[in-house]
Amino acid sequence: MYLHLHPDRTHHCRICERCILRMDHHCPWISNCVGHHNYKFFLLLLFYAIACLCFVLGGMARRLVYAFRPIVRILNIHL
Numbered sequence: 001m002y003l004h005l006h007p008d009r010t011h012h013c014r015i016c017e018r019c020i021l022r023m024d025h026h027c028p029w030i031s032n033c034v035g036h037h038n039y040k041f042f043l044l045l046l047f048y049a050i051a052c053l054c055f056v057l058g059g060m061a062r063r064l065v066y067a068f069r070p071i072v073r074i075l076n077i078h079l
Contacts, residue, residue, distance in 0.1 A: 006019050007019075007021065009021060009022050010022075010023070011023040013026050013033045015033075016032070016033050018033075020033045020035040020036075021035055021036040021037065022035050022036040022039075023035045024039060024042075027042065029045075030042070030045070
């Protein structure tokens with residue numbers, strides 16, 4: 001008879017083939033499970049990715065308006 005003992009609040013990941021404490025999900029972006037030990041780092045990854053996206057789009061906003069101005073004039077759309 002096989003007896004499997006593991007700590008409370010652990011879940012087995014089928015992809016990683018190991019038990020994760022307080023597992024949230026398996027993230028394909030970091031190729032790892034998000035759980036108790038790396039949840040903070042995963043949230044920081046998301047925050048910095050969104051901050052970088054906002055910074056890049058904010059810097060490109062004026063250029064995008066000038067780039068799409070001829071298309072807007074052709075379609076007779078007034079902004």
